[in-house]
Amino acid sequence: MEYSLSPADLSAIWLTLKLATVVTFxxxxxxxxxxxxxxxxxxxxxxxxxxxxALPIVLPPTVIGFYLLLAMGPNGLIGQLTQSLxxxxxxxxxxxxxxxxxxxxxxFVVQPLQNAFESIPERVLETAATLRASKPxxxxxxxxxxxxxxxISAAVLGFAHTVGEFGIVLMIGGNIPEQTRVVSVQIYDxxxxxxxxxxxxxxxxxxxxxxxxxxxxxxxxxxGKRK
Amino acid sequence: xxxxxxxxxxxxxxxxxHAGEQITIAAAADLKFAMDEIIGLFGxxxxxxxxxxxxxxxxxxxxxxxxxxxxxxxxxxDIAYPRTLKAEGLATGEVQPYALGRIVLWSVSRGxxxxxxxxxxSVRKIxxxxxxxxxxxxxxEEALKAAGVWDKVEAKLxxxxxxxxxxxxxxxxxxDVGIIALSQAMSAELSRQGSYTLIAQSQHQPLExxxxxxxxxxxxxxxxxxxRFMASKDARTIMIRYGFALPAETK
Numbered sequence: 001m002e003y004s005l006s007p008a009d010l011s012a013i014w015l016t017l018k019l020a021t022v023v024t025f026x027x028x029x030x031x032x033x034x035x036x037x038x039x040x041x042x043x044x045x046x047x048x049x050x051x052x053x054a055l056p057i058v059l060p061p062t063v064i065g066f067y068l069l070l071a072m073g074p075n076g077l078i079g080q081l082t083q084s085l086x087x088x089x090x091x092x093x094x095x096x097x098x099x100x101x102x103x104x105x106x107x108f109v110v111q112p113l114q115n116a117f118e119s120i121p122e123r124v125l126e127t128a129a130t131l132r133a134s135k136p137x138x139x140x141x142x143x144x145x146x147x148x149x150x151x152i153s154a155a156v157l158g159f160a161h162t163v164g165e166f167g168i169v170l171m172i173g174g175n176i177p178e179q180t181r182v183v184s185v186q187i188y189d190x191x192x193x194x195x196x197x198x199x200x201x202x203x204x205x206x207x208x209x210x211x212x213x214x215x216x217x218x219x220x221x222x223x224g225k226r227k
Numbered sequence: 228x229x230x231x232x233x234x235x236x237x238x239x240x241x242x243x244x245h246a247g248e249q250i251t252i253a254a255a256a257d258l259k260f261a262m263d264e265i266i267g268l269f270g271x272x273x274x275x276x277x278x279x280x281x282x283x284x285x286x287x288x289x290x291x292x293x294x295x296x297x298x299x300x301x302x303x304x305d306i307a308y309p310r311t312l313k314a315e316g317l318a319t320g321e322v323q324p325y326a327l328g329r330i331v332l333w334s335v336s337r338g339x340x341x342x343x344x345x346x347x348x349s350v351r352k353i354x355x356x357x358x359x360x361x362x363x364x365x366x367x368e369e370a371l372k373a374a375g376v377w378d379k380v381e382a383k384l385x386x387x388x389x390x391x392x393x394x395x396x397x398x399x400x401x402x403d404v405g406i407i408a409l410s411q412a413m414s415a416e417l418s419r420q421g422s423y424t425l426i427a428q429s430q431h432q433p434l435e436x437x438x439x440x441x442x443x444x445x446x447x448x449x450x451x452x453x454x455r456f457m458a459s460k461d462a463r464t465i466m467i468r469y470g471f472a473l474p475a476e477t478k
Binding site for chain 1 (some may be wrong): 251284286287291351352354357360384385387388389396399400401402
């Protein structure tokens with residue numbers, strides 16, 4: 001393929017990586033307590049909470065995009081909150097994309113973590129408690145090492161899923177260079193402007209990246225014979 | 228469960244096939260309101276024809292037709308696109324100019340605005356259609372440059388995928404002002420919500436709009452009927468009501 005990436009393409013790639021990194025970090029922070037609660041609670045709200053977290057898997061991105069656009073607008077709840085905090089409105093901003101992506105990729109982080117936490121026997125935690133380990137201590141020296149694979153899966157899937165986001169970005173992004181024009185949108189623009197060579201350059205890169213990520217995940221973290 | 232599924236399949240298979248001819252129209256998003264009315268009127272005189280419409284950006288539709296999209300008529304906001312398709316042998320008959328579009332500044336809360344007002348700090352986000360593939364976006368860019376404000380407002384611009392999404396960014400309050408089609412601003416829905424100021428035609432290249440019958444529609448009599456209907460007095464009246472200037476009597 002005779003095509004070298006243009007500065008606009010490179011800036012889209014950089015933006016996408018930045019977005020995915022920030023989102024993955026936030027998701028690990030908020031996903032861990034959610035997954036822990038879902039894995040351990042006996043609450044009757046468990047089912048409802050689990051369903052809520054899983055919603056983005058089944059909802060079309062257009063639904064999420066549409067409601068976020070309204071909610072983040074000047075008359076929406078989030079919009080009024082951000083305005084009163086002096087941050088302005090979120091649509092068409094990087095911060096807005098981060099929030100949208102956190103919603104969108106949440107199940108891809110929570111579910112592997114939840115599975116990992118559920119596979120830790122209760123007995124192990126009780127033993128730690130009888131040894132007078134504090135709760136945070138138990139978490140960092142017992143749970144974290146045991147759930148290591150879950151964390152790796154969660155981080156990889158959260159990152160990759162954010163990179164693959166398109167519909168929501170198209171609806172709330174406004175296609176702004178260096179703010180919201182991520183790789184998937186840049187490809188769409190190339191195709192619409194009939195710059196097929198440019199679209200190939202980025203698309204082939206995405207294909208290779210996605211395959212490499214999944215290959216890594218399945219090679220080093222086989223789900224089949226996990227003990 | 229299995230029986231239920233079977234029933235459903237039978238039900239779908241037995242949906243009545245339409246007796247008359249089908250027409251699929253792909254049109255630029257600025258035509259949405261006028262075209263819906265024209266199709267309604269066409270349906271009255273052609274009750275057997277089933278008309279389906281797809282609205283999008285002109286550039287996008289052109290790409291789709293090139294890739295074999297099943298459209299019989301293509302109404303572009305820029306006559307250059309159907310001309311290209313014609314040159315590539317993808318059209319039946321001539322490219323027919325049908326209207327001259329106008330762009331307007333449209334806002335929900337700000338009343339009458341001039342292009343020079345856009346540099347005001349209180350205007351934070353300005354929505355235009357993507358100049359890369361939406362004709363109205365290209366004209367918006369030209370007008371902003373002609374008014375000498377492009378350099379100052381470029382950082383405030385947000386780009387709609389087509390002119391309909393551009394209006395929607397303003398409707399939802401996420402952009403303060405947008406440059407959209409006059410035909411949209413004059414629609415019942417949008418004129419209720421906001422107000423517009425015409426942008427002088429001297430500020431941009433003309434928005435000469437044209438349509439073609441695609442090669443696929445060669446033998447589709449209903450599609451040919453619709454093409455003729457566009458030149459009828461009734462259709463022209465609707466187009467004028469939505470602010471389009473019309474080419475002199477078409478043949």
